[in-house]
Every structure is written in structure tokens, then in C-alpha cells.
Amino acid sequence: MWKSLKENRTGMAGIIIMLIVILMALTAALIAPFDPAKQNLMAKLAPPVWSGGTLEHILGTDQLGRDILSRIIYGSRVTMLVAFSGTIWAGIIGITMGAVSGYYGKWVDAVIMRIVDIQLSFPFILLALFVAAVLGRSLTNIILIAGISNWVQYARLVRGEILSVKEMEYIEAIRSVGGKNGRIIMFHIIPNVISPVIVQATLGMARIILMEASLSFLGLGVPLEIPTWGRMLAEGRDFMLTNPWLAIIPGVAITVTVLGVNLMGDWLRDYLDPKLDV
């Protein structure tokens, strides 16, 4: 695996980015120089260090005097949490639905695929609005939205893979030995369809990160006290002409993270797929 990474520079870059962000999220409390919610109106709108600011606030401060660097560091926590949990959630629902649909076929398949169709035609903003309005705005609800709006890719993918794997003779062979459906799905089908799912997951994570950012930007995201990159972007909107860094810095953070996820996903796809091919 290391060999593959060494050969593939972009994949390596992607993984490094991811590791940095994850590390940042995990050690936020240790490395952030300031409390991200601490307001210091005396030092508000201080520019970042390369624009004439001080080393005290390397990335400057926002309109309430909160240290941007600390907010970025803490913001990564939400981002990573939503990204991973949302993906896992979406993955579990999606894989299960897709597996059942693909393996059992017939009316089960028809029903599930119609649900998928309905889901796909539903704009996710509407869904987010609905959830926010009915269930309130919380971190859990964001993860819920992430799960609900993203399971569909996995379902379709898994269903497609299962349809082809199902016909393989090694499945018939296990059935002829006496294997039950449950065992066949768990040990024989899932391991053979999991590869593209893993790749899809990394790409799906990117989507979720952007989704969270968009929701926060629109004011539908997590409660106000929690710093997120999306919210930072939103709040920086009003200051685009005077203090552009307020929006640019979180924007860069989002872009780089999503890029990292995508690069890692590309590499992962190339790494895992040829192995499947005999």
C-alpha cells in the first residue's frame, strides 16, 4: 500500500491533508491559542499577520474580536464530525437498503427504488428547512440530514454491484453447499461490493462537508455558539469589501479539506479496484 501511495503523489497529498484536519479536530482544545467564543471587542477586525497584523492573532480576528485561527481549529471539529458521522449513517442506511433491494429483488426492489426516486427528486434544502423547522437546529439533526440526503448513492451503487455479483457462480456454489441468505450476504456479497462503496464514501464526505457549510451559511446549521466554517463564511459575507479575509480564510479551509478528501478518494479507487480484477 505504501508503494502505491509513494507512486501516487496526489493521493499522498490528499491523505496528508486529511490527517492534518483530523489531527486539528482531535487536538483542538490543546492547540487553539484562544477560546473561539471569547469576544474581545478591543481587538476586533484585526487583520491577519501578512496584512499588517500581530503575531498574537495570526489569522486576525472577526467582527466580535474572536480569534480566527482558533475558530478555524474548532470549526474543523464540526466539519469532521458531521462528515464522518453523516457518511457512516448514510452508508449504513444505503448499504442495507441497496443490499436488500438488490439481493431479494422483485417487489422489495421496486418499492425501495421508488423511495430512492422520490428522495432524489426532493431538493435537500427543503429537507433541511423541514428538519430545522420541525426538529430544531442541533448537531444531531445536521448529521441526520446528512444521512438522509446521502444514503441514496450508496443504495444505488450497492444494488448495482449486487445484481452482478449475485449471478456469480461462487454465490451459487455456497448456496449449493447449504449456505443461508444471511451468510451469503454478509460473507460473500458485501466483501465483494464494499470497494466501490468505500470510494464513494470518501467522495460523499466531500459532499457532506459542503452541505454543512451551505446550511450554516444559510443559517440552518448547528446552533450559533458552535463555530463552523460555513457560519464563518456567512458572517464574513457582510465584510467582503472591507475585511475580505473573514470570508476567504474559512473558504480556503473548506476548499482544501474537500480537495484532500477527493484526492484521497481518487487514489483509493485506483488502489482498491484493480485488486478486484483478477
Next chain:
Amino acid sequence: MPDKSNVILEVKHLKKWFPVAGSRGKKFVKAVDDVNLTILKGETLGIVGESGCGKSTFARLMLRLLDATDGEVLLNGRDIMKLSPNEMRKTRRNIQMVFQDPYASLNPRMKVERILMEPYIIHSLCSVKEAKIKAAELIETVGLSAESLKKYPHEFSGGQRQRICIARALAVMPDIIVCDECVSALDVSIQAQIINMLKELQKKYGLTLVFISHDLRVVRHISDHIAVMYLGEVVEHASKQELFENPRHPYTQALLSAAPATRPGEVKKRIRLKGELPSPIDRPAGCGFCTRCLYAEENCTKEVPGVYRIGYGHDCRCIKAGGELRIL
């Protein structure tokens, strides 16, 4: 008549009709249509036929990988089509299959050891530790080294993979092993190795083999009795010698004459069949072969011929072949 007590598998009026999608139950692909066969314990039955004759579907029916539309498959006297799922699961240990494509019949994500242990685990025959030992014994029985256990299927050649498949089939100590074109995808010299091995294993374990193939030479070499299939029916069934010396069904005769010559300069009198294989959806009325048969007459298009007994153990489904009509 074959000794009743020696019969291990009996197939009676077996039918498998697949409904054609969109025809709302009006049209069917009659893949297997009224097959009757008796297989004796310890013998090798060869089933030969060309594409579309239904031999693969028949193989799957024997293992109940498909449910029959009609008819019975009596394994040791019990109709497997009527068994409950639990009983069927236990019965599966008595009849196993080796499939055609060595590249598709092994789970590419499982190590060989795990593949061979699985039958024991499924049937709870022994502990996991014991299963490992059994797997090691199995791999040696089929002529592969113990190191093979730790490898994945894609690390092996086609012939080696078939050996692994045979080992897997042997794990549960079945009475019958069905080989569905299991050497067709292999090179000739590897075919020979596998065929020799199957025969040795048959002797060693007292297996009954059902060997399905389109290759007459292989079927001739390995079988005791041979059944010829055409369009879902067994058109002729006889001992090997009888079939090759005295083929009575016009299709069997054409098939035998089509076999390639084994000596240069050997002049083969080929029976040229008219027309093409009819679609199994639109079976001709009467005898399935009547559209191409050189001897067809009017009666052939009217009724499906019954099974006629030509001689000891020699049956033929042709009204012109002579013999006595059997009531089955």
C-alpha cells in the same frame, strides 16, 4: 431393469418452464421439458448436448438451485422439491456441484483455507480448529500444496482453481457430484489431469458422478452411461458402448457424426442437419427434433414421442427407433 435398491437419484417428468417477461404467463422458455432419468449408485452418468439443450438448467434442478415447475427429483427416495428449507439444507450435503467457470466459482475475497472450511462451518460439522485441519487434508487430496491455503483464488491458474472447487465439493462427503462443464474452460492437457483426478476420487470415495459436457470425447472417456439432451428432453439414454455402437435417435447419430476426426485422412460421413436449433420459446409441436430430422414424417409433428425401450438400459424418444413404449 436397473436394480431398484441401487438407484441413488431418480428424476421423473421433470419440467422447468421460465415465464417470458411481459407475456403475462402465456409464453414460456421450456428449458427442461419432461425429463426422466435413473442414476445408479457409483456410476458415472454423462449428459451431453449442445447449447440450449437444457443440461445446465437440469443440473441446477438436481441440486434444487432452481425450483421445478413440475415433476420430481428423488434423492435416495425423497423428492427434494418438496423438502422444507431446513431439510433441504441438510440434504444438500448429499449432492454437490463443480461449476464451469473456474474464474467465477471462487469468492475472490476469500482465502482458500476459508473457502474450504466454510462447508464444515455451515453445517456445524466440527469446530473451527478441526475445520482447518480438514481443509488442509482436502487441499492435499486434490494435489495442491499446503501453502495454497493462505492464498487468494486469483493467484491460481484455471486448472488449479477447479481443483479447489472439487475440494470444496468433497468437503461434505457427498454421494453425488455434478460436474457442469467443469473442464470445458481448461486447456486440453489440464483437462486430462482433472479428469484423471475425478476418476481417482470417484474410486476412493465411492462417488456417483454426473458429468455434463458438450465434448463427446470427454464424455465417452469418463462415463458409464450417457444421456443425450436436445431442447429440454433426454432424447436417448444408454450405456456408453451401446450409445456409440448403436445410436438410435437421429440427433444422437448426427451428433456422433459431427465429432472431429481423430486421424488425418479419416473420411467422416457427416450427417448434415437441416435448419437451426428452434427457439425454446417456440418449440415445434410434436417431437422437438422434427424440424431438422432427416427421417421426420407426419406423425412426428403431431405428438411428443414417448420413451421407447430399445434394449437393456437403452431408451430412445423417437417413434421410428423401434422398441417398446415405456409407461413412466
Next chain:
Amino acid sequence: MDNTILRVEELNIVFHTKHGHANAVNNVSFELKKGEKLGLVGESGSGKSVTSKSIIRLLQSPPAEITGRIYLNDTDLLKLPEKEMMNYRGNRISMIFQEPMVSLNPLFTIGNQMMEVLFRHQKISRDDARGKVTEMLKTVDIPSPQTRLKQYPFELSGGMRQRIMIAMSLLCNPEILIADEPTTALDVTIQAQILDLLNKLNEDYGTSIIFITHDLGVIAEMVDTVAVMYAGSIVEKATVQEFFSAPFHPYAEGLLYSIPGIRGDTEKLETISGSVPSIYQLSEGCAFHNRCKYVCNICRQKKPEIQDIDGHLVSCWKYTDAWKGAGTNAG
């Protein structure tokens, strides 16, 4: 040299891949006379398909590195620019492949595809082309040829498609037809028809045929000369009668006698122990030495030269003075 139309000399094909260098074809030389039918026999990995594809230059190079000479009459095909080679394909050399189900373009009618061949190589009017195509379909025993012209490949069976492939390949009356396992995917009765057809066309048109197969049982009635390939080299070449009465090379012998029924009814089939060596790592000595019943020391050390025994060619130390006794590999 008089009626020799194809001369392959010292053909070497190496594939450069990330796993190493694969020596697919090693120093292969053979000749084909006008009207002759040559059977090129070998199992997987023998190099027979690669050799035949190189004659019609269908190999991508890179990754293939092809050296040697292939003379069609007096022209070295390997030195021709691609544009000129395109004039040869379908015109002077044709090829038919193993899988009739996928060799025809599913989007175009039969008539369309066949006439395209004529338009490519000849100045011919549409009507004349249609006429020629219909004639050719009749020649290959396809019933109702006019209807076929308008049909699409999916409407026809495997046997019919293979006949159409044969018809297409013969439209421009090529000097050589390369048939790469044309009957392997077909049923026995259809196979017999196709083989008879190829024989008939060879007689009527004088087309030389290179018939590639892994099945020795098929060529007994099909070819005049047999060339057996193993691990990229030709190990034996003889007339079909001589070959079948007594093959010389141990591999050819093993191959022939592993066919069920070739020696009457036997209990056990002859087998060749072991398996084909990897083309990434060919040994210094004879490529077959680790599986050979008759191996001795020199077999392991040096590659045998080709011995000519009354026109029967074999590449094996056993037929030289250097060979000393039977070997230690069990048969």
C-alpha cells in the same frame, strides 16, 4: 520459394509491462505455401495468437516490441507504414476470430458491414457490391441471403455469425486467411459445418489458411501441416499424417495423447505434469525441460536447435547426439 507466399523469419515479440518483460514469441520462423493449410497448435500462453496477430499487425506496439521479418511474397509486412498495411488487411490477409457474438458491430446491418469491406478496398458500385455480397453469402451456405443483408447481428445465431465473418473475410479474395480458434465457442454440429466450409473454400479459392487452435483433435481433418507452439517457440512442425502417426516432441506427444479417445479406450489419460512456465521468466535451457519425461542435463542448460528429420522439424535434444538417456521428471 516458388509458391511460398508467407515467410516468417526470426520473429520475436516482447511485451514491456510494469511487471517485467514478457517474452511472448521467441525466434519463430515458418513458411506457408499457396493453398496450404497450416495448423498452429498450442495451449494458453504458447504465443500462437500473438504470432498470428503480428502477421496482420494487430498488435499495439508499444507495449509490444516486434523484431524479425514477415514476408508476404516479397514485401516485409513489419516494415510497411500503417497506411499501406491497412490496404492489406481484409484485402490480401484476412482474419476471423473466436467469438462470433462480438466480432460484428451490433449497430449496423450485415449487408452494410460486408459492403463496407468492398468499398474500402475496391472501386465498386453499390449494386455490384450488393451482388457480390449476396453471392458470397450463398457460398458460405447462408439461407435466404437477400433477407440477411437487412438483418442485424443480434438476429442471427453464433454459427451464422461465424459464417458471415468468413464470408466477409473472403470478399476480396485474400491470399491468406488467419482463423483464430474460429470454432472453439461453437457447438459440435456447427463446428463440423464451419470446418467443412473452410476446407471447401480452400479448395475452391486456393486461399492459404493459418488455423489456430488448442485442440489437436480438430485439426486432423482440417490442415496439411501442423506446427506446435510452446512458451513462445515452435517445438515441432510436420505434415499432419506424420504428426499423428508419431509426434516427435515430448510436449506434442503429451498433448496428443491427453485427448480422450485418441488411443482408443484407456483407463487413465496421459497427462503432462506441472504447468506452463511464466513468460516473464524463461529459463536458459529448453522451455519444456521441467515437465519433460525425457529430460537430461543438456536440456536444462541450452536451448535446443531445430532438427530437420526428413522434412519433419523438431526442436528437442532427444534427436541429437547430445542427449543422454531419460530424465527424472515423472510423466
